[in-house]
Every structure is written in C-alpha cells, then in structure tokens.
Amino acid sequence: MPPGSYTLHVTDKNGCASVLGTWVIQATPLLQFSANNAPIAKPDECDQLLGSITGIDVSGGVPPYKFIWTDATGNTVGNEKDLINVGKGTYSLIVTDATTCAIPLPYSGSVDNQEYSPDAPVLNDQRICLPGKVGLSVLNKTTGMYNLYADATSTTPLQTSNTGNFEVLITETSDYYISYSIGSCESPRTKTHIEVVLVDVKFSNTITPNGDGINDYWKIEGLEKFPGTLVQIFNRYGKRVFESKEYATPFSGQFNGWLLPSGVYYYIINLNTPCKLLSGNLTLIR
Incomplete structure (x- = not known):
C-alpha cells in the first residue's frame, strides 16, 4: 500500500456500520x-x-x-x-x-x-681515564625507541631504550652505533666513540739498549693521541735523567750522551689530560 492515512469501516449483517480506527502508513526512506x-x-x-x-x-x-x-x-x-x-x-x-x-x-x-627515514640520533664522543661503565645519552631525544649496536651492520641490537639512555661496560677504546626507530621505520646509525685513555697508552717495563736493534729504546704506543705529552725518567735517587715533550726523542738509556748503568729507573708520563699521571718503574738491562 502506498503511504497515507487509512480508516477501517466495518458493517455487520444488519447493515450497521462502524469505524474501527484510522491508521497512517508512513514512507521509510531507503537506507x-x-x-x-x-x-x-x-x-x-x-x-x-x-x-x-x-x-x-x-x-x-x-x-x-x-x-x-x-x-x-x-x-x-x-x-x-x-x-x-x-x-x-x-x-x-x-x-x-x-x-x-x-x-x-x-x-x-x-x-x-x-615509511620514512627518521632523523639520526645526536651523541657526543667521550674520553674516560680507566675502564668502567659509561652512560650514553642521546641529545635530540623524542618519543620512540633507540637501539644500541656493536657495529654499523649488525641486525640485532645490544640494548634498546625508550629514553635514549644506555649504560655500557667499556674495557677498551670502542665505537658504538645508535639508531632511532618509530614503528617499522629506523634512522641511520650514529657512531659514538669512547676512548679509554690509560688503556690506549701501552709500553713495556724493560729496555735492553745493547745495539742489537731489539728493544734498544723505550717504545711507548698511543702518545700521538695526546698533544702536549711530557715523559720524564728518574734514577733511584730522584735525579731526572730524561725528559721529552711529545716524546719526540725516545729514551735509549743515555743521559747527556753517557750510557746509563743497568738498574731500575722510574717514569712519569703526563698525558696532558684530566686523567692521573702514569707512573711506575722501568728496568734498564745492558
């Protein structure tokens, strides 16, 4: 039936008519x-x-x-x-x-x-005197996840952090790489360099300056990293028998052109850093 108002009329057998009611049919618009x-x-x-x-x-x-x-x-x-x-x-x-x-x-x-490449983290390199735990902190922190890697290509991070802060145990001069990720997108990795000063400087405690070309002078490795280095050597009486800035002239067991006798001598190495002075004994054998 179409929309409209409808009235129901009923007539009985005797011809009596009555109205039972009126109903309205409304049109419902199509969904x-x-x-x-x-x-x-x-x-x-x-x-x-x-x-x-x-x-x-x-x-x-x-x-x-x-x-x-x-x-x-x-x-x-x-x-x-x-x-x-x-x-x-x-x-x-x-x-x-x-x-x-x-x-x-x-x-x-x-x-x-x-997908996009987020900005890479910003970190400072660090120099520490002795091995130990070092905190690495991202400078441009934002919401997301940070990943610490051992190298530039490894796929599994050593640590993850949502704060941008890491703590690592450093036993020797090392490089670490940190990236920032949000969802499935990861930034380029930033290298941070941690230098252990008193580990990088290496030397023996004995020299044998006998002219055989083997161990004829005191070889100190790593001093080139520390401008302004001062190396001093003293005899057992405290007299200075050797001094060299930047270690330009290695110690070969001589003092003022004279051969020093065999024995135990004492050194002080000032690396011109906030780290403590390196000191100890050096044995000279002829």
Missing part, C-alpha cells in the same frame, strides 16, 4: 549513503596502526545505524562510523538500520602505509 558521504583514507605510518577511514555518512532507514568493519580475513575491526587505529589493508563496511527488513549497505576501502 543509503548520503550526499555528504566522502570517505577519506588516512595511511598508516611505519606500521604504528595510525591508519583510518573517516567521512562515512548515511541517511534513510530507521536509526540508530549499526556499523560493522571487517578486515580482509573477516575479523571485525570496528563498530563505529569511523574506522581508526588500523594498519595497511583492505577493509569492508556493512551498515544496517533498526529495521529487520532493510537491505544492508556495503562499502570497501583501503589503507596504505607510509
């Missing part, structure tokens, strides 16, 4: 997407589940409307008009109204995923 329907798919970023589909608008039918979003596998991922917090994929929507006879309204949309 459909309205003129304002303008779906917008926002892509996810680095697989963080930031994608969405918004702008769905329906009209007609009998409110309230029911929204069911499903993913490509058929799992329900949303029950609101706007689909939010989803990753890359194709999503289907079925809209129904409060009636039992309305034709379900379908929609399908896709969400993409955008």
Whole structure:
C-alpha cells in the first residue's frame, strides 16, 4: 500500500456500520549513503596502526545505524562510523538500520602505509681515564625507541631504550652505533666513540739498549693521541735523567750522551689530560 492515512469501516449483517480506527502508513526512506558521504583514507605510518577511514555518512532507514568493519580475513575491526587505529589493508563496511527488513549497505576501502627515514640520533664522543661503565645519552631525544649496536651492520641490537639512555661496560677504546626507530621505520646509525685513555697508552717495563736493534729504546704506543705529552725518567735517587715533550726523542738509556748503568729507573708520563699521571718503574738491562 502506498503511504497515507487509512480508516477501517466495518458493517455487520444488519447493515450497521462502524469505524474501527484510522491508521497512517508512513514512507521509510531507503537506507543509503548520503550526499555528504566522502570517505577519506588516512595511511598508516611505519606500521604504528595510525591508519583510518573517516567521512562515512548515511541517511534513510530507521536509526540508530549499526556499523560493522571487517578486515580482509573477516575479523571485525570496528563498530563505529569511523574506522581508526588500523594498519595497511583492505577493509569492508556493512551498515544496517533498526529495521529487520532493510537491505544492508556495503562499502570497501583501503589503507596504505607510509615509511620514512627518521632523523639520526645526536651523541657526543667521550674520553674516560680507566675502564668502567659509561652512560650514553642521546641529545635530540623524542618519543620512540633507540637501539644500541656493536657495529654499523649488525641486525640485532645490544640494548634498546625508550629514553635514549644506555649504560655500557667499556674495557677498551670502542665505537658504538645508535639508531632511532618509530614503528617499522629506523634512522641511520650514529657512531659514538669512547676512548679509554690509560688503556690506549701501552709500553713495556724493560729496555735492553745493547745495539742489537731489539728493544734498544723505550717504545711507548698511543702518545700521538695526546698533544702536549711530557715523559720524564728518574734514577733511584730522584735525579731526572730524561725528559721529552711529545716524546719526540725516545729514551735509549743515555743521559747527556753517557750510557746509563743497568738498574731500575722510574717514569712519569703526563698525558696532558684530566686523567692521573702514569707512573711506575722501568728496568734498564745492558
């Protein structure tokens, strides 16, 4: 029957007529997407589940409307008009109204995923005197995850941190690499150099200046890293028998052109750093 007002008249066998009532049949508009329907798919970023589909608008039918979003596998991922917090994929929507006879309204949309290279962390190099635990701290911290690697190419981080702070045990001069990641996107790695001063300087405690070309002078490795170094050697009476800045002239067991006798001598090495002076004994054997 078309929409309108209808009155029911009843007449009995005796010809008596009566009106039982008046009923109104209203037209229910078809459930459909309205003129304002303008779906917008926002892509996810680095697989963080930031994608969405918004702008769905329906009209007609009998409110309230029911929204069911499903993913490509058929799992329900949303029950609101706007689909939010989803990753890359194709999503289907079925809209129904409060009636039992309305034709379900379908929609399908896709969400993409955008990836980018975040800014690399900024760190300072460090110089420590002795081996020990060292704190590494990113200077340009932001929300996300930081990864500490042993080298520039390893795939598994030694540590991860959401604060940008790490603590590592340093036994010798080392390089570490730190990257920043957010979701599936990872920045280039930044190298941070930790130098252990009193480990980098290496030398023996004995020299044999006998002219055989073997151990004829006191070889000290690593001094080139420390400008302004001063090396001094004293005999057992405290008399200085050798001094050299930058160790330009290595100690060969002589003092003012005279051969020093065999025995135990004492050295002081000032590396021109905040670290303590290196000192100990040096045995001269002829």
